[in-house]
Amino acid sequence: xxxxxxxxxxxxxxxxxxxxxVMLGGLASTTLFSAExxxxxxxxKTDPAxxxxxxxxxxxxxxxxEQPVLKHQLTGAELYSMHCNRCHPERYPTERTxxxxxxxxLHMQVRANIPGDQARLILQYLQDNSGR
Amino acid sequence: xxxxxxTLCGILRLMLAGCVIGLALPSRVAAxxxxxxxxxxxxxxxxxxxxxxxxxxxxxxxxxxxxxxxxQIQQLQQKLTETQQIATNAxxxxxxxxxxxxxxRQPIDEATVNHNFMMMGDAEFQYAKIAGQHGAFxxxxxxxxxxxxxxxxxxxxxxxxxxxxxxxxxxxGYTTTFNLSFAQLDYVMNDYMTFAGGELILPxxxxxxxxxxxxxxxxxxxxxxxxxxxxTGLGVELRGGIPVGNAGESLNYEVYVVNxxxxxxxxGTSGAAGNLDLGGNVGVLSDGSTVANLHxxxxxxARLGFFVPFKPHYDLEVGxxxxxxxxxxxxxxxxxxxVLDAALxxxxxxxxxxxxxxxxxxxxxxxxxxxxxxxxxxxxxxxxLDLELPLINNLEIVGRYDSLHGIYDSADNAFDFKxxxxxxxxxxxxxxxxxFEGDYEFLNSNDPSQADQFILQLSLGF
Numbered sequence: 001x002x003x004x005x006x007x008x009x010x011x012x013x014x015x016x017x018x019x020x021x022v023m024l025g026g027l028a029s030t031t032l033f034s035a036e037x038x039x040x041x042x043x044x045k046t047d048p049a050x051x052x053x054x055x056x057x058x059x060x061x062x063x064x065x066e067q068p069v070l071k072h073q074l075t076g077a078e079l080y081s082m083h084c085n086r087c088h089p090e091r092y093p094t095e096r097t098x099x100x101x102x103x104x105x106l107h108m109q110v111r112a113n114i115p116g117d118q119a120r121l122i123l124q125y126l127q128d129n130s131g132r
Numbered sequence: 133x134x135x136x137x138x139t140l141c142g143i144l145r146l147m148l149a150g151c152v153i154g155l156a157l158p159s160r161v162a163a164x165x166x167x168x169x170x171x172x173x174x175x176x177x178x179x180x181x182x183x184x185x186x187x188x189x190x191x192x193x194x195x196x197x198x199x200x201x202x203x204q205i206q207q208l209q210q211k212l213t214e215t216q217q218i219a220t221n222a223x224x225x226x227x228x229x230x231x232x233x234x235x236x237r238q239p240i241d242e243a244t245v246n247h248n249f250m251m252m253g254d255a256e257f258q259y260a261k262i263a264g265q266h267g268a269f270x271x272x273x274x275x276x277x278x279x280x281x282x283x284x285x286x287x288x289x290x291x292x293x294x295x296x297x298x299x300x301x302x303x304x305g306y307t308t309t310f311n312l313s314f315a316q317l318d319y320v321m322n323d324y325m326t327f328a329g330g331e332l333i334l335p336x337x338x339x340x341x342x343x344x345x346x347x348x349x350x351x352x353x354x355x356x357x358x359x360x361x362x363x364t365g366l367g368v369e370l371r372g373g374i375p376v377g378n379a380g381e382s383l384n385y386e387v388y389v390v391n392x393x394x395x396x397x398x399x400g401t402s403g404a405a406g407n408l409d410l411g412g413n414v415g416v417l418s419d420g421s422t423v424a425n426l427h428x429x430x431x432x433x434a435r436l437g438f439f440v441p442f443k444p445h446y447d448l449e450v451g452x453x454x455x456x457x458x459x460x461x462x463x464x465x466x467x468x469x470x471v472l473d474a475a476l477x478x479x480x481x482x483x484x485x486x487x488x489x490x491x492x493x494x495x496x497x498x499x500x501x502x503x504x505x506x507x508x509x510x511x512x513x514x515x516x517l518d519l520e521l522p523l524i525n526n527l528e529i530v531g532r533y534d535s536l537h538g539i540y541d542s543a544d545n546a547f548d549f550k551x552x553x554x555x556x557x558x559x560x561x562x563x564x565x566x567x568f569e570g571d572y573e574f575l576n577s578n579d580p581s582q583a584d585q586f587i588l589q590l591s592l593g594f
Contacts, residue, residue, distance in 0.1 A: 074378075074379070074380050078380075078444060079380060081444035081445065082380050082441045082444050082445075082447065085445075085480070086447060086449075086475070086477055086483075087342045087347060088342075088344075088346065088347040088593070089346075089561065089564040089565065089567075090564055091564065091565075092564070099248070100250060102248075102281065103248055103249075103250050103279050103281040103287070104250070104252075104279070106281055106284075106285070106287045106318075106320070107279055107287060107289060109320070109326075110287065110289075110318045110320070110326050110328070110371070111341065112373075113371055113372055113373035113382070113384035113385070113386075113437070114373055114382075115323055115324060115372070115373045115374060115375045115382055116320070116322065116323025116324065117323055117375070118373075118375065118380070118382075
């Protein structure tokens with residue numbers, strides 16, 4: 001025990017960080033969306049509907065309000081090419097059917113810790129281009 | 133333009149002709165025409181002649197301008213075609229640049245899978261030539277994965293590993309093993325959190341979770357991953373990813389509780405170092421007494437990772453993970469591990485990744501054991517050279533350095549076991565999931581049983 005300080009510190013730090021992350025995750029579903037909405041909708045205070053949690057709608061309004069900091073919504077194709085060949089050779093959309101992709105994407109979402117909204121966009125892309 | 137001019141000229145000529153005829157008519161007619169009339173007519177005819185000349189001249193000028201216009205139009209058209217070509221070229225180049233080097237595709241086999249139940253996995257076999265031994269087909273491996281999806285957010289996944297391998301020199305025959313690699317039930321609670329329970333692949337580093345046959349570019353695992361980490365554990369886990377930026381960045385995490393390493397002790401009293409059972413799920417005494425479980429306290433562990441994509445195919449992921457828990461109640465001995473991991477992609481052709489692993493556990497006989505090891509691995513797909521040679525384009529060159537320092541001896545303040553290994557090799561991609569790998573491993577160890585070896589492996593992901 002005496003000579004083990006660095007490892008102990010490492011383990012403790014990991015735990016602390018992990019606990020913090022879980023708390024974040026737990027709050028995520030309630031707070032993250034509203035935080036996102038605020039960060040985009042707050043500067044142009046003219047936006048009459050800040051209660052909307054539909055980030056796409058908020059984004060659509062941003063250019064009208066001449067908001068320079070535009071949140072670029074990544075497309076399913078972009079997310080696919082970001083994620084789907086970093087752990088293994090790329091798996092092409094045509095390799096599977098739309099129904100099969102639904103099962104596989106759930107598998108990959110869990111395995112790769114892909115946030116749900118990104119996973120949905122990727123699934124849509126895979127199904128749109130699937131082998132049937 | 134030209135046409136109207138022609139008609140005009142025609143009319144004028146007709147009129148002129150009329151006049152001439154009029155002049156040439158017999159004097160009976162002339163008698164009827166006065167001089168004044170004649171002069172007026174003559175003047176008119178002269179004027180008309182002048183006008184005709186003028187018109188003809190302006191016609192010539194107009195024709196010249198028209199020719200110039202035509203030339204200009206032709207030049208513009210040429211320029212336009214050139215610009216269009218440049219634009220298409222640029223577009224094509226940008227498309228090419230943004231595309232992954234295409235790999236031959238695997239045909240779709242629709243008939244073998246149902247809608248929400250699927251079987252997939254990997255299969256491989258190896259040939260190896262170990263220094264000082266004859267070369268031989270070393271092992272065959274079939275590792276199916278079953279997925280069952282129950283609705284939108286429930287998934288059951290289980291992986292098996294059936295391996296047939298030659299026994300070590302000195303003992304004849306071969307051994308077939310059948311293992312449950314993992315079997316877990318996933319419940320996706322929301323976009324950012326999933327609950328998983330069962331036999332879990334432990335997120336100590338990322339290699340274990342991402343090391344299935346066709347995923348790994350080198351046939352064998354890094355020494356430290358095999359020797360120091362438990363691999364799997366029976367327990368529960370919360371995991372997920374939280375987006376933290378606009379460019380796809382995300383924090384990902386796993387927190388889990390598993391039985392953890394146990395003791396293979398048969399007496400229930402001794403906490404000797406040799407009794408550590410890394411894969412031991414419960415550490416039940418092998419004398420049959422299930423009450424005297426040496427494993428009263430589960431282990432806890434976690435990983436926190438940060439994934440930063442710069443653009444498609446360019447990304448960095450770093451993570452820190454650890455696990456700790458009692459492996460032997462009797463001696464109150466802890467087993468703990470800490471792992472740092474990183475993975476980097478620079479374009480579709482280059483990948484580098486590595487892990488540093490350190491573990492420590494207490495024992496009654498030789499006090500605290502430290503073990504550590506690390507690996508770095510890099511791969512470069514030759515398709516990135518744009519050589520347009522089919523055979524070369526399917527090749528990836530790989531290299532790895534890994535080391536394992538085991539059993540720290542506090543008496544002489546040194547590790548009793550030290551191995552360094554250098555691996556160079558290639559992956560040939562027949563398709564994106566059929567890989568033919570070859571590697572040479574140079575070993576540098578204080579353990580004489582560790583020898584250089586040459587391995588070939590064919591692996592298929594399905």
